[in-house]
Amino acid sequence: MIPCSDPLAQYNAYQSEIDSAINKVLSSGRYILGEEVKAFEREFAQYLGVNHCIGVGSGTEALHIALTACGVRQGDEVITVSHTAVATATAIKLCGAKPVFVDIDASTYTMDVDCLQDAISENSKAIVPVHLYGHPADISGIAHFAKANSLYLIEDCAQAHGAAYNNQIVGSFGDLSCFSFYPTKNLGCIGDGGAIACQNPELAKQALLIREYGWEEKFVSSRQGWNSRLDELQAAILRIKLTHLDESNALRCALAQQYHEHLDKTELVLPTTLDHYHHVFHLFVVRTPKRDQLKEFLNRCDIGASIHYPVPIHRQPEFSTPKISLPETEKACQEILSLPLFPELSTKIERVIESILEFEGQHS
Numbered sequence: 001m002i003p004c005s006d007p008l009a010q011y012n013a014y015q016s017e018i019d020s021a022i023n024k025v026l027s028s029g030r031y032i033l034g035e036e037v038k039a040f041e042r043e044f045a046q047y048l049g050v051n052h053c054i055g056v057g058s059g060t061e062a063l064h065i066a067l068t069a070c071g072v073r074q075g076d077e078v079i080t081v082s083h084t085a086v087a088t089a090t091a092i093k094l095c096g097a098k099p100v101f102v103d104i105d106a107s108t109y110t111m112d113v114d115c116l117q118d119a120i121s122e123n124s125k126a127i128v129p130v131h132l133y134g135h136p137a138d139i140s141g142i143a144h145f146a147k148a149n150s151l152y153l154i155e156d157c158a159q160a161h162g163a164a165y166n167n168q169i170v171g172s173f174g175d176l177s178c179f180s181f182y183p184t185k186n187l188g189c190i191g192d193g194g195a196i197a198c199q200n201p202e203l204a205k206q207a208l209l210i211r212e213y214g215w216e217e218k219f220v221s222s223r224q225g226w227n228s229r230l231d232e233l234q235a236a237i238l239r240i241k242l243t244h245l246d247e248s249n250a251l252r253c254a255l256a257q258q259y260h261e262h263l264d265k266t267e268l269v270l271p272t273t274l275d276h277y278h279h280v281f282h283l284f285v286v287r288t289p290k291r292d293q294l295k296e297f298l299n300r301c302d303i304g305a306s307i308h309y310p311v312p313i314h315r316q317p318e319f320s321t322p323k324i325s326l327p328e329t330e331k332a333c334q335e336i337l338s339l340p341l342f343p344e345l346s347t348k349i350e351r352v353i354e355s356i357l358e359f360e361g362q363h364s
């Protein structure tokens with residue numbers, strides 16, 4: 001079986017380093033907000049080139065806390081995309097705010113800047129672009145729009161650790177930027193984890209307070225907060241994985257290149273990387289009207305192709321907004337398929353390619 005992603009393979013790749021880091025934490029007796037979290041926050045901030053990094057419990061919580069730090073609350077609107085992990089919209093709703101969905105650019109699957117003007121209202125407070133699949137959103141256009149309209153810009157970087165636009169790394173553009181370390185992400189821990197990156201000291205301070213009950217001083221809440229901390233074990237594991245992030249992103253890119261070379265002449269629409277963008281291939285998403293047949297064929301060959309995501313958020317019961325129509329989002333959901341891609345896929349990619357070519361032979 002070739003899975004779509006394989007966190008076990010990554011643990012195996014760094015097992016001795018990870019095991020000894022875990023043992024160090026176990027015998028330290030300090031499991032929450034100790035030296036490992038502090039060191040990881042410092043090292044990840046340095047990697048991103050930002051002043052502040054705050055480790056939190058998950059990517060969803062990173063977004064929830066970042067939005068709360070910006071003062072987003074009941075009655076506010078937050079502009080985002082419907083073509084993303086549901087977590088992006090969940091976090092907005094957790095603040096009591098309303099997600100306002102805009103359509104995507106069909107080539108990059110990320111926020112279409114031309115749709116922003118129609119989405120804005122007097123209640124708009126923030127904008128949350130998603131660097132989906134590892135390709136940065138049009139962050140320069142979006143940042144310009146956010147600034148011109150006095151909106152907070154919060155980047156959802158959960159699928160794009162290490163991606164860049166014009167050699168500037170994502171996570172360094174927004175007022176606040178949010179990362180998930182869910183095990184299958186480009187930088188993943190062994191459980192749940194997340195982080196917020198930030199340049200602004202006041203926003204960073206608010207995020208720091210919110211992650212632990214609003215405590216400025218221990219046991220004394222100075223504002224509303226709750227409990228969403230990155231733990232010492234996850235931070236220790238992330239410190240190791242961070243030292244390998246660039247090399248594992250390079251492996252992802254080389255595998256993507258191999259897909260491109262061998263699938264170029266098929267009917268599949270392959271992922272686009274725009275000029276000046278560095279794509280880190282969290283997922284390798286192809287597009288075809290025969291998506292369902294191809295998925296079934298690959299699954300029968302024991303190849304884990306899957307769909308990210310099958311139902312756009314504005315069509316999910318919890319978020320249902322029947323009136324709006326997002327043609328590119330709705331069309332993409334019918335045709336997209338994620339092929340196996342993870343740094344340790346290695347030569348197993350050849351069997352995936354052969355199977356796809358076999359499918360093509362049968363269906364052309």
Ligand SMILES: *Cc1c(COP(=O)(O)O)cnc(C)c1O
Pocket residue numbers: 058059060061084085087088130156158159180181182192193194
């Ligand atoms: C994974 C993901 C999240 C949520 O992260 P969790 O750590 O699972 O809470 C948010 N946004 C996007 C785009 C994601 O892919």
